[in-house]
Amino acid sequence: MKKGTTVKTVNKKSTQEEINSFLDLAMAKEPAEKKQKPKLSNIKLEKLHPFEGHPYKVVDDESMEDLKNSIEEKGLLNRIIVRPLENTQDEYEIISGHRRVHAAELLGIKEVPAVVYFIDRDEATVLMVDSNCQRDSVSPIEKGKAYKMKYDAMKKTAGRPANNSRQVGTNLRTDKKLAENVDDSARQIQRFIRLTYLTPELQEYVGTGKMKVSPAVEIS
Numbered sequence: 001m002k003k004g005t006t007v008k009t010v011n012k013k014s015t016q017e018e019i020n021s022f023l024d025l026a027m028a029k030e031p032a033e034k035k036q037k038p039k040l041s042n043i044k045l046e047k048l049h050p051f052e053g054h055p056y057k058v059v060d061d062e063s064m065e066d067l068k069n070s071i072e073e074k075g076l077l078n079r080i081i082v083r084p085l086e087n088t089q090d091e092y093e094i095i096s097g098h099r100r101v102h103a104a105e106l107l108g109i110k111e112v113p114a115v116v117y118f119i120d121r122d123e124a125t126v127l128m129v130d131s132n133c134q135r136d137s138v139s140p141i142e143k144g145k146a147y148k149m150k151y152d153a154m155k156k157t158a159g160r161p162a163n164n165s166r167q168v169g170t171n172l173r174t175d176k177k178l179a180e181n182v183d184d185s186a187r188q189i190q191r192f193i194r195l196t197y198l199t200p201e202l203q204e205y206v207g208t209g210k211m212k213v214s215p216a217v218e219i220s
Contacts, residue, residue: 040113040115043082043092043114045111047092049093054094056142057139057142058099067099067100067103068107071100072107080095080100081096081097081114081115081131082116083117092114122154125153126150129146134182139206139207142207143184144193144194147192148193195217195220197220198219202219
């Protein structure tokens with residue numbers, strides 16, 4: 001693929017599975033009105049915005065180079081996931097696919113295939129966390145921040161104020177619901193969230209592997 005070219009839309013089975021998975025996701029509160037169904041679209045990169053507060057780092061490392069090479073050779077096979085950005089015209093917030101969008105930018109690609117979800121900020125947060133937490137390269141700190149974002153979003157969706165309690169950080173009932181769509185247990189989720197109460201310096205130590213998770217949790 002040459003720089004400056006446009007990626008062709010690729011309809012993959014995984015795209016429909018992603019849609020079905022989210023539509024089946026049990027939210028704490030049934031929406032008051034029926035939402036518009038997701039749609040497939042090609043979106044120009046200039047219309048895309050990073051997810052506000054996105055907890056996962058996008059870095060130019062060996063993994064990014066591999067992703068670039070894959071996209072250059074095969075095209076962008078998996079659609080990114082976005083939602084319309086409020087108070088804008090034809091602009092979108094990225095829910096899943098920040099690394100793919102960055103790789104596309106580096107390659108000079110002008111637009112990417114996407115699935116557009118017509119959902120609010122809290123629902124998007126839940127989908128963003130579930131779509132990214134299974135990556136092998138996610139650090140404990142990134143997981144903690146992501147789970148905290150999802151926890152707060154689920155609390156708001158349920159009509160209850162987010163509770164920023166320290167130590168355990170969340171209640172076990174909500175943690176069990178958090179754990180429904182991820183590999184981590186409710187207890188593990190509690191431990192990850194506790195890492196978010198560390199100082200920025202200690203979070204950096206945990207994120208780079210200089211400090212193990214267990215002692216970090218104990219002092220959080």
